[in-house]
Amino acid sequence: MFDFIYRHILIRGFETAVKRRKTFAYWRDLERSQWLSGDELRDMQSGSLQKLLSHAASNCTYYRDAWRGMGFDPRDIRTPANLHHLPIIDRDTIRSNRLMMRAEPALPLLRKATGGSSGVPLEFDLDHDSLDRRYAAWHRGYDWAGAGPGTRQWHLWGGTVGNPPRAKRAKDLLYQRLYRRSMASSFGLSAATVEKYLESLNRCRPQAIVAYTNPLYDFALALEERGLIPFSPRSILVGAEKLHGFQREVIERVFRAPVFETYGSREFMLIGSECDRHSGLHLTMEDLVVEIVDDAGRPVAEGEEGNVVVTDLTNYGMPFIRYQNGDRAVAGAETCPCGRGLPLLKKIVGRQLDMLDTPDGRRIPGEVFPHLIKDYRAIRRFQVVQFDPAAIQLRLVVGTDWNESMWHELERNLVQIVGPDVRLEMALVDDIPLTAAGKRRVVVRHPSPDATQKKD
Numbered sequence: 001m002f003d004f005i006y007r008h009i010l011i012r013g014f015e016t017a018v019k020r021r022k023t024f025a026y027w028r029d030l031e032r033s034q035w036l037s038g039d040e041l042r043d044m045q046s047g048s049l050q051k052l053l054s055h056a057a058s059n060c061t062y063y064r065d066a067w068r069g070m071g072f073d074p075r076d077i078r079t080p081a082n083l084h085h086l087p088i089i090d091r092d093t094i095r096s097n098r099l100m101m102r103a104e105p106a107l108p109l110l111r112k113a114t115g116g117s118s119g120v121p122l123e124f125d126l127d128h129d130s131l132d133r134r135y136a137a138w139h140r141g142y143d144w145a146g147a148g149p150g151t152r153q154w155h156l157w158g159g160t161v162g163n164p165p166r167a168k169r170a171k172d173l174l175y176q177r178l179y180r181r182s183m184a185s186s187f188g189l190s191a192a193t194v195e196k197y198l199e200s201l202n203r204c205r206p207q208a209i210v211a212y213t214n215p216l217y218d219f220a221l222a223l224e225e226r227g228l229i230p231f232s233p234r235s236i237l238v239g240a241e242k243l244h245g246f247q248r249e250v251i252e253r254v255f256r257a258p259v260f261e262t263y264g265s266r267e268f269m270l271i272g273s274e275c276d277r278h279s280g281l282h283l284t285m286e287d288l289v290v291e292i293v294d295d296a297g298r299p300v301a302e303g304e305e306g307n308v309v310v311t312d313l314t315n316y317g318m319p320f321i322r323y324q325n326g327d328r329a330v331a332g333a334e335t336c337p338c339g340r341g342l343p344l345l346k347k348i349v350g351r352q353l354d355m356l357d358t359p360d361g362r363r364i365p366g367e368v369f370p371h372l373i374k375d376y377r378a379i380r381r382f383q384v385v386q387f388d389p390a391a392i393q394l395r396l397v398v399g400t401d402w403n404e405s406m407w408h409e410l411e412r413n414l415v416q417i418v419g420p421d422v423r424l425e426m427a428l429v430d431d432i433p434l435t436a437a438g439k440r441r442v443v444v445r446h447p448s449p450d451a452t453q454k455k456d
């Protein structure tokens with residue numbers, strides 16, 4: 001009953017009448033289009049793509065010049081399958097060409113920024129209509145997981161950095177009330193505060209928990225270790241960080257509720273999310289073209305891993321066309337047993353950064369480390385730091401049950417993966433700080449590839 005009042009009266013009223021957003025109308029459209037067939041959705045997407053490309057070629061100096069220079073006519077591209085003829089852009093492209101990427105005549109724009117794992121923020125622009133559509137896609141995806149607008153939610157999310165003005169804090173608080181959200185900052189979670197967080201969760205009695213993956217996993221482990229039983233919500237949504245299978249298991253066991261993985265970014269908001277069949281992440285296909293490509297920008301075969309490249313079909317103010325966001329994923333065009341026509345992304349592999357180079361020229365996905373280390377319960381947290389291809393440091397936060405022979409065993413296992421030419425060093429530390437965005441970096445490479453990438 002409360003859900004209904006919040007969703008259909010309070011939140012819709014606020015968004016539509018007060019903020020004058022078209023979010024709820026767009027959401028209604030998306031609820032319909034998700035059930036179209038794959039072919040119908042592809043036609044729809046191709047139509048939007050053609051419109052976007054001709055808009056960018058006529059109105060954005062950057063795209064017009066770049067494409068003209070290579071003799072490209074946007075009318076040559078009729079479907080997303082031909083998109084790979086266009087160049088890929090990345091954070092550096094936007095940093096260097098932001099003003100020229102904006103459309104002329106200018107639309108009213110919102111300025112946004114993303115932190116990024118390199119710590120260097122990226123600023124970009126977004127038009128208002130695109131924002132409304134993003135919110136709509138977000139409502140739809142969260143609703144699949146039982147966390148649509150109007151449901152009571154407990155968020156374990158990156159907290160506010162710094163000290164925002166009081167008016168902003170008051171506004172945020174009102175907004176959270178309206179959306180029935182109780183916010184707990186992932187920054188503050190530590191061994192000393194576990195019970196405080198448990199109390200906050202139990203007091204909220206949420207229908208859904210929405211959380212960064214790693215802090216929620218840490219929280220679940222800590223609760224289990226102390227034999228504390230938390231309130232069990234109907235569902236749990238995780239995002240912002242990659243979810244490993246073993247993490248899903250622990251979180252589901254401790255909170256006794258299904259976990260839904262979501263995948264999004266500041267640049268596009270919700271890119272994909274799971275429905276109740278949990279067979280992959282449904283892509284927001286009406287608004288985005290998501291390609292999985294090799295290092296030359298060509299689509300990889302189904303089932304293979306590649307770079308995630310996104311084209312935003314809605315942001316006419318500053319178009320993102322073939323933007324490589326630094327994530328890796330496995331391509332797949334499977335359909336879901338739920339009957340929705342939206343294609344599934346098979347798997348998010350992780351950040352491109354989470355790769356280590358070896359002296360013999362191999363690239364090791366950072367994913368191997370959590371898999372190897374999860375079997376050592378004595379290791380509470382860890383971080384792998386590579387200074388150069390020949391040296392890797394493992395920073396470990398350990399419990400009293402830790403002993404030296406565990407390190408030797410771990411070292412033996414690691415040598416098999418990284419090879420004998422890499423010097424492995426262990427550093428026992430008290431804590432591993434989170435990034436400014438409240439995320440945990442599992443693998444850190446110095447110098448980071450982000451900083452050394454060549455400008456194009």
Ligand SMILES: [Zn+2]
Nearest residue numbers: 275277336338
């Ligand atoms: Zn589905």
